[in-house]
Amino acid sequence: MEGGAARLLPDTRLRSSGRVRERARSIGLEGILPPNDPRGRHLLELEDGHLELRLLGSRLSPLWIDFTARSGRSLLRQVLSRSRRVVDATAGLGRDAWELAGWGAEVWMAESNPAVALLLGDALERASADPQRRELAGRLHLRAARGEEVLAELRGWAELAYLDPMFPPRRGGLPGRELQILSSLVSPSAGEELLLTCQQLGYRRVAVKRPRVAPSLPGPRPSGAIHGKQVRYDLYGF
Numbered sequence: 001m002e003g004g005a006a007r008l009l010p011d012t013r014l015r016s017s018g019r020v021r022e023r024a025r026s027i028g029l030e031g032i033l034p035p036n037d038p039r040g041r042h043l044l045e046l047e048d049g050h051l052e053l054r055l056l057g058s059r060l061s062p063l064w065i066d067f068t069a070r071s072g073r074s075l076l077r078q079v080l081s082r083s084r085r086v087v088d089a090t091a092g093l094g095r096d097a098w099e100l101a102g103w104g105a106e107v108w109m110a111e112s113n114p115a116v117a118l119l120l121g122d123a124l125e126r127a128s129a130d131p132q133r134r135e136l137a138g139r140l141h142l143r144a145a146r147g148e149e150v151l152a153e154l155r156g157w158a159e160l161a162y163l164d165p166m167f168p169p170r171r172g173g174l175p176g177r178e179l180q181i182l183s184s185l186v187s188p189s190a191g192e193e194l195l196l197t198c199q200q201l202g203y204r205r206v207a208v209k210r211p212r213v214a215p216s217l218p219g220p221r222p223s224g225a226i227h228g229k230q231v232r233y234d235l236y237g238f
């Protein structure tokens with residue numbers, strides 16, 4: 001796992017303790033942990049052997065990541081097609097990356113938010129220490145950095161760039177707990193800049209996760225799509 005504070009979004013204010021700093025050090029991500037900031041709305045804690053993130057002033061239970069369930073969603077298998085080397089440039093909670101690795105891919109995850117990257121790094125470390133998950137975890141790698149940067153570094157290696165920018169907020173009804181916490185932390189990202197970066201860097205295949213009925217990202221037109229009940233994957237073969 002790698003990270004560097006200067007590469008990350010600078011706007012995250014976190015409350016955290018010495019124990020959290022120790023854990024961050026043990027997973028090689030101490031450099032990205034912002035200093036403890038009592039004004040922060042988010043508290044990063046070490047609880048029951050895992051890092052978790054609490055949104056202060058809310059009743060939401062804390063967010064933490066555990067790579068366990070292997071859902072049988074085959075859409076990502078179709079997205080992967082024959083690609084085996086993937087950059088997931090918006091790793092988030094790592095669900096998609098874990099599933100892509102479950103289908104045999106080697107995946108580099110890029111996550112630019114320090115708190116989310118720490119949760120991911122913590123989950124990856126725990127999965128790597130578990131004999132039942134070790135093999136799969138070994139196919140996942142984390143960079144606490146902007147996706148644009150990792151895409152540039154790995155352009156000669158990767159066969160597929162995978163993008164899942166934050167969807168714009170839904171009208172009506174509250175999103176699920178995890179999404180509420182995530183969106184309190186990271187702003188919706190357009191995604192088109194990442195798509196443009198992929199195009200400029202010469203990525204031959206790019207998949208973009210979109211809400212089922214949302215328009216495609218502005219920019220190049222997708223060459224195909226895979227439709228699911230909740231989401232759609234726009235496929236670009238540049």
Ligand SMILES: C[S@@+](CC[C@H](N)C(=O)[O-])C[C@H]1O[C@@H](n2cnc3c(N)ncnc32)[C@H](O)[C@@H]1O
Pocket residue numbers: 089090091092093094095096097110111112113116145146147148164165166167186189194
């Ligand atoms: C919708 S979430 C991704 C969810 C993920 N696919 C999963 O399965 O858990 C989007 C994530 O991308 C991150 N992000 C947005 N823009 C980014 C960028 N330019 N580089 C790296 N990460 C970015 C956000 O911080 C957020 O955690």
